[in-house]
Amino acid sequence: xxxxxxxxxxxxxxxxxxxxxxxxxxxxxxxxxxxxxxxxxxxxxxxxxxxxxxxxxxxxxxxxxxxxxxxxxxxxxxxxxxxxxxxxxxxxxxxxxxxxxxxxxxxxxxxxxxxxxxxxxxxxxxxxxxxxxxxxxxxxxxxxxxxxxxxxxxxxxxxxxxxxxxxxxxxxxxxxxxxxxxxxxxxxxxxxxxxxxxxxxxxxxxxxxxxxxxxxxxxxxxxxxxxxxxxxxxxxxxxxxxxxxxxxxxxxxxxxxxxxxxxxxxxxxxxxxxxxxxxxxxxxxxxxxxxxxxxxxxxxxxxxxxxxxxxxxxxxxxxxxxxxxxxxxxxxxxxxxxxxxxxxxxxxxxxxxxxxxxxxxxxxxxxxxxxxxxxxxxxxxxxxxxxxxxxxxxxxxxxxxxxxxxxxxxxxxxxxxxxxxxxxxxxxxxxxx
Numbered sequence: 001x002x003x004x005x006x007x008x009x010x011x012x013x014x015x016x017x018x019x020x021x022x023x024x025x026x027x028x029x030x031x032x033x034x035x036x037x038x039x040x041x042x043x044x045x046x047x048x049x050x051x052x053x054x055x056x057x058x059x060x061x062x063x064x065x066x067x068x069x070x071x072x073x074x075x076x077x078x079x080x081x082x083x084x085x086x087x088x089x090x091x092x093x094x095x096x097x098x099x100x101x102x103x104x105x106x107x108x109x110x111x112x113x114x115x116x117x118x119x120x121x122x123x124x125x126x127x128x129x130x131x132x133x134x135x136x137x138x139x140x141x142x143x144x145x146x147x148x149x150x151x152x153x154x155x156x157x158x159x160x161x162x163x164x165x166x167x168x169x170x171x172x173x174x175x176x177x178x179x180x181x182x183x184x185x186x187x188x189x190x191x192x193x194x195x196x197x198x199x200x201x202x203x204x205x206x207x208x209x210x211x212x213x214x215x216x217x218x219x220x221x222x223x224x225x226x227x228x229x230x231x232x233x234x235x236x237x238x239x240x241x242x243x244x245x246x247x248x249x250x251x252x253x254x255x256x257x258x259x260x261x262x263x264x265x266x267x268x269x270x271x272x273x274x275x276x277x278x279x280x281x282x283x284x285x286x287x288x289x290x291x292x293x294x295x296x297x298x299x300x301x302x303x304x305x306x307x308x309x310x311x312x313x314x315x316x317x318x319x320x321x322x323x324x325x326x327x328x329x330x331x332x333x334x335x336x337x338x339x340x341x342x343x344x345x346x347x348x349x350x351x352x353x354x355x356x357x358x359x360x361x362x363x364x365x366x367x368x369x370x371x372x373x374x375x376x377x378x379x380x381x382x383x384x385x386x387x388x389x390x391x392x393x394x395x396x397x398x399x400x401x402x403x404x405x406x407x408x409x410x411x412x413x414x415x416x417x418x419x420x421x422x423x424x425x426x427x428x429x430x431x432x433x
Contacts, residue, residue: 014047014074014075014184014185015050015072015073015074015075016042016047016048016049016050016073016074016075016076016077017049017050017051017052017053017069017073017075017076017077018035018038018039018049018051018052018053018076018077018078018079019052019053019054019055019065019066019069019076019077019078019079020032020034020035020052020053020054020055020078020079020080020164021054021055021056021057021062021078021079021080021081021089021090021164022056022057022080022081022164023056023057023087025054025056025080026054026055026056027056032054033166034079034080034164034166034169035052035079037166037169037170037173038077038079038169038173039052041173041174041178042077042178042181043192044191044192044193044194045178045181045182045185045190045191045192046185046190046191046192046239047075047181047185047190050073051073053065053069057081057087057088057089058089059089059092059093059096062081062089062090062093062097063093063096063097066078066093066094066097066154066159067097067154067155069154069155069157069159070097070098070154070155070156070157070159071155071156071157072157073156073157074156074157074158075157075158075160075181076157076158076159076160077159077160077162077173077177078090078094078159078160078161078162079161079162079163079164079169080163080164081093081164082130082147082148082149082161082162082163082164083130083146083147083163084124084126084127084129084130084146084147085126088129088130088147090161091132091133091134091150091161094134094137094150094152094154094159094161095133095134095135097154098134098136098152098153098154100134100135100136101134101135102132102133102134102135103132103133103134103135104131104132105131105132105133105137105139105148105150107139107141107148108130108131108132108133108139108148108150109128109131111131111139111141111142111148112127112128112130112131112146112147112148115142115145115146116146127146130146130147130148131148133148133150134150134152136152136153137150137151137152138150138151138152140160140161140162140172140176140177141172141176142163142168142171142172143171143172143175144165144167144168144171145163145165145168147163147165147168149161149162149163149172149176151177151180158184160177160180162177190239190240190241191239191240191241191242191243191246192237192238192239193237193238193239193243193246193247193250194235194236194237194238195235195236195250195251195253195254195269196233196234196235196236196269196270197233197234197236197254197257197258197261197265197267197268197269197270198228198231198232198233198234198265198266198267198270198271198272198273198276199231199232199233199234199261199264199265199266200230200231200232200264200266200273200415200419201264201419201431201432201433202232202261202264203232204225204227204232207225207232207234207261207264208225210260210261211223211234211257211260211261213260214253214256214257217253217256218249218252218253218256220238220240220249221236221237221238221249221250221253222236222237222238223235223236223237224236224237228272229408229411229412230408230411230412230415231266231272231273231415233270234257234261234265236250236253236254236257238250238253254268263423263426263428266419266422272302273302273415273418273419273422274299274302274303274305274306274418275306276422277303277418277421277422277425278303278306278308278309278311278312278313280422280425280426281311281312281361281362281425282308282311282312284361284425286312286361286362286425287312287313287314287358287359287360287361287362288303288312288313288314288360288361288362288363288364288421289314289315289316289354289355289357289358289360289362289363289364290303290315290316290317290354290363290364290365291316291317291319291325291329291350291351291353291354291363291364291365291366291387292316292317292318292319292365292366293318293319293320293325293341293350293365293366293367293368294342294366294367294368294369294370294384294409294410294413295366295368295410295413295414295417296318296320296410297316297318298410298411298413298414299316299364299366299414299417299418300313300316302414302418314358314359314360315354315357315358315360317329317354317357319350322336322341325341325346325349325350325353328353328357329349329350329352329353329354329357330349330353330356331346331349331350331353332349335349340379341367342367342368342369342379342383342384342385343367343385343396343398344385344387344396344397344398345396346367346385346387347365347366347367347385347386347387347396347397348365348387348388348389348394348395348396349387350363350365350367350387351363351364351365351387351388351389351394352387352389352394354389355389361390361391362388362389362390362421362424363387363388363389364386364387364388364389364417364418364420364421365386365387365388365417366384366385366386366387366413366414366417367384367385367387368382368383368384368385368409368413369381369382369383369384369409370406370409370410370413371406371409372404372406380400381409382400382401382402382403382409383398383399383400384398384399384400384401384409384413384416384417385397385398386398386399386413386416386417386420388420388421388424390424395430397420397430397431399416399431399433400433401413401416401433416431416433419431
């Protein structure tokens with residue numbers, strides 16, 4: 001094993017750490033999304049994070065953590081604790097760890113004053129506290145909030161202190177911190193690229209089996225699978241000093257993965273299925289209407305999460321009861337009596353009704369048994385029927401899934417319906433699960 005300090009002398013293997021501060025983070029009351037974002041952005045620029053640390057609002061613990069990191073790391077990004085309240089202790093802890101005092105920083109004071117002046121508000125004494133930085137620190141301007149950041153050397157480590165508000169942190173990381181890190185790396189800068197392909201229809205283990213030969217085919221590419229239920233994201237990672245070569249290798253690996261996964265891949269850039277379907281609808285200048293029963297409006301919610309979905313999404317009806325299916329969607333009463341609500345023929349008539357009511361190009365419907373009650377030997381929990389009405393005709397599909405959770409059944413029913421539509425839009429056969 002290479003000693004840690006020997007590796008630190010090589011700029012291309014810079015030792016980097018991340019520190020998140022605050023009681024909300026420490027206790028789990030707030031999810032630490034900042035550290036994940038920083039780690040990803042550092043990774044994209046060839047800096048691998050070796051350790052994440054979380055410290056509450058305790059001055060002694062903060063000082064100890066910063067001192068320890070200063071003795072072992074080359075680079076650290078710290079978030080939180082820069083605000084105006086008594087429990088914002090990061091600047092004081094940094095000063096004590098560096099063996100300096102807090103001084104009023106004119107650049108930091110100007111940053112705070114500009115924020116209040118732009119909003120025609122008076123700056124109070126508590127806000128002035130944010131302009132006191134460790135002596136020798138360099139202010140990092142905060143264009144979105146009141147708390148300036150700063151950079152400071154503690155021990156052998158260059159620290160960057162940023163606010164905990166995600167939007168402020170991200171802007172300052174991008175504008176001020178990453179450029180300094182890239183400049184420090186100089187000619188030794190490494191590039192780190194990721195490619196994400198979204199898939200639906202196979203389990204994680206089945207996906208892994210299909211991709212078993214990736215490492216042999218592309219030794220420089222690393223593979224990761226991330227479940228975004230019910231989709232699975234295939235992540236391809238590459239790092240090196242030649243940016244163009246990395247991009248070419250990733251593109252070749254993505255083509256290989258697509259060949260192995262076939263039509264299970266619904267996005268080449270990590271989009272969710274609702275965005276992929278929306279893109280296809282917009283390409284075809286087509287519109288969509290929904291009739292949802294078991295999914296309870298979930299498909300409509302998914303579609304409308306996408307900005308611009310009003311270009312193609314026109315109508316949704318949550319027709320939960322049989323009588324509403326009959327009265328609103330004009331599902332035949334005889335169909336309900338003969339087959340029941342959960343049947344491919346019922347789903348077809350629901351889809352046709354949604355299309356007729358709205359004048360949309362496509363009608364899509366769901367009717368199923370999400371559970372945990374309501375199942376039978378003939379139609380167990382996890383059964384879903386999906387109807388699709390198109391300008392050329394109608395089709396119905398029945399699928400069965402095996403999950404213990406009602407929520408998971410609703411999620412996979414909704415995605416399965418969108419997958420039926422996606423395949424129709426692409427001119428390929430219906431899915432098989």
